[in-house]
Amino acid sequence: MKAEKQRQGVDVIDFGVGDPDLPTPPHIVEALCTAARDPATHHYPSYTGMYAFREAVSAWYSGRFSVDLDPATEVLALIGSKEGIAHIPEAFVNPGDYVLATDPGYPVYRTSTLFAEGKMHELPLTAEHAFLPVLDDIPSDVLQRAKLMFLGYPNNPTAAVASRAFFAEVVDFAREHNIVVVHDNAYSEIAFDGYRPLSFLEVDGAAEVGIEMHSLSKTYNMTGWRIGMAAGNADIIAGLGRVKTNVDSGAFDAIQRAAITALTGPQQCVADACRVYQKRRDLLVGGLRELGFEVPMPKATFYVWMPVADSMAFAARMLNEAGIVVTPGVGFGTHGEGYVRFAITRSMERIEEALERMRGLAF
Ligand SMILES: *Cc1c(COP(=O)(O)O)cnc(C)c1O
Numbered sequence: 001m002k003a004e005k006q007r008q009g010v011d012v013i014d015f016g017v018g019d020p021d022l023p024t025p026p027h028i029v030e031a032l033c034t035a036a037r038d039p040a041t042h043h044y045p046s047y048t049g050m051y052a053f054r055e056a057v058s059a060w061y062s063g064r065f066s067v068d069l070d071p072a073t074e075v076l077a078l079i080g081s082k083e084g085i086a087h088i089p090e091a092f093v094n095p096g097d098y099v100l101a102t103d104p105g106y107p108v109y110r111t112s113t114l115f116a117e118g119k120m121h122e123l124p125l126t127a128e129h130a131f132l133p134v135l136d137d138i139p140s141d142v143l144q145r146a147k148l149m150f151l152g153y154p155n156n157p158t159a160a161v162a163s164r165a166f167f168a169e170v171v172d173f174a175r176e177h178n179i180v181v182v183h184d185n186a187y188s189e190i191a192f193d194g195y196r197p198l199s200f201l202e203v204d205g206a207a208e209v210g211i212e213m214h215s216l217s218k219t220y221n222m223t224g225w226r227i228g229m230a231a232g233n234a235d236i237i238a239g240l241g242r243v244k245t246n247v248d249s250g251a252f253d254a255i256q257r258a259a260i261t262a263l264t265g266p267q268q269c270v271a272d273a274c275r276v277y278q279k280r281r282d283l284l285v286g287g288l289r290e291l292g293f294e295v296p297m298p299k300a301t302f303y304v305w306m307p308v309a310d311s312m313a314f315a316a317r318m319l320n321e322a323g324i325v326v327t328p329g330v331g332f333g334t335h336g337e338g339y340v341r342f343a344i345t346r347s348m349e350r351i352e353e354a355l356e357r358m359r360g361l362a363f
Contacts, residue, residue: 001316002325013354015342016325018156018303020221022276025269028220031261035254045250048241049077049229053256057214057229060263064188065199073234074207076241079251081186081215081228082108084240085150087247089116091239092180093147100142100149102133104157104332104339106184109150121146124335127307131160135173143177152184152213154197154300157332157341161195161299167203174209180236181210189219189270191300192278201232211236218302219270220262227251227259277302280344280351287355292363304342305329311340322357 005012023029035041048054054071061067069075078084085108093099095117101109103122113120121142123133133151151170153162174181183200191197200206211232217223230237281297284304288295295306308314311328318324318340327343329336344351 001319005319005323010323012319012323012325013346013350013357014325015344015346015354016327017345018218018343019223019345020218020273020302021345021347022221022273024221024225025262027265028222028258028262031265032225032254032258035257038254041253041257043253045077045253045256047245047250049075049250050253050256050260053077053260054229056260056263057231061199061201061231065202067199067201067231069201069231070234074231074237076230076237076244077251077256078213078215078228078230079248080217080223080226081184081213081230083226083244083248084213084228084230085109085182085184086112086115087243088180088182088236088240089113089118089148090243092236093118096145097148098142098146100133100138100146100179102151102155103334104329104336105150106152106156107332110333118147119145122333122335123149123151125155125158125160126335131155131158132162132166135169146177146179148180148182149174150182150184152186154187154191156187156301157303157327157329157336157339158305159296159298159301159303161197164198164203167198167200167206170200171203171205171209175205179209181206183210183212185212186215186218187301188214190274190277190302192274192281193299195299197300207232209233211240216259216262221273222259222262225255225258227255277344280346280348283348284342284344284351284355287351287358291355291358302344304344305339306342307338308340309338311337314340317361318358321361322354324354324357 054075058069058071093116099113099118125131188197215228315328326340329339
């Protein structure tokens with residue numbers, strides 16, 4: 001529908017894509033250029049990632065979260081965290097086993113489960129429970145065959161955040177039911193008003209039951225570069241690594257060298273990006289509230305998750321009558337119905353323009 005509108009000459013304002021509009025910071029681009037000129041980077045990379053990259057990840061986790069990781073066994077380079085999410089069920093899920101995953105959720109939790117012939121059990125995220133899953137609601141017959149659980153906070157698409165107490169509950173639950181926890185932490189650095197998101201691995205016992213998928217994509221505006229990391233329990237990392245050895249041959253060394261620069265270099269660029277998103281968030285949420293929408297103020301991520309009566313009808317109306325793309329919540333799972341997601345990856349001018357167009361519609 002968006003392509004059709006654009007063909008008709010409509011100036012579409014696209015809040016649909018979770019892809020930063022800001023460029024990768026120049027010092028990281030420079031590091032890539034230098035590394036790409038070095039023929040030593042032109043060969044097959046190591047399967048697990050350069051040792052120096054894994055050391056940089058370990059140092060970053062230590063500095064940022066006070067989490068100690070052994071670069072040799074507890075860190076694995078990924079070709080973006082999506083790649084790790086897509087492959088991990090192949091390591092731990094047999095046909096007919098259950099995977100627990102939040103609904104609404106990142107769509108690859110479901111497809112990776114289906115590729116491994118697993119069965120999906122959705123954990124509904126509702127406003128009533130602050131968009132955290134209610135673990136006690138999972139039926140016991142599902143628990144008996146549950147092998148793996150996907151969750152991620154700060155959350156895409158709901159923008160919800162999780163407390164240490166919730167993560168501690170997840171650790172106890174995973175221990176009791178022998179479930180591998182995969183925490184997807186792509187947004188840990190995109191946060192506002194002084195809020196500092198946690199790593200799942202900060203919680204006591206987390207490294208016994210799970211791993212975290214992380215990524216440079218959102219933190220350093222590097223979505224196109226395809227570089228991320230899995231960190232945590234050595235056995236789980238080894239299982240994922242064994243699958244990957246048979247699928248890909250690692251991430252380009254020049255990109256890993258640039259990623260080392262990103263993780264170990266100056267971090268001012270991250271604070272600057274958060275300030276930009278925070279201003280956009282304030283403008284968009286403020287404007288939507290003036291229009292009469294009851295929209296929560298997100299503490300983290302670059303998403304605004306707004307309640308509406310019918311997500312498909314609302315998104316269609318926004319596109320047809322205002323030339324604005326928002327994502328219908330139902331696209332993230334049945335419990336996403338009743339919401340639309342705005343990605344604030346557009347400029348202040350475009351957000352102001354979108355609000356102006358919306359003021360012309362009667363909601
Ligand atoms: C963006 C995103 C990812 C994937 O990021 P990569 O670019 O593959 O590292 C994973 N999970 C969530 C929830 C995301 O929003």
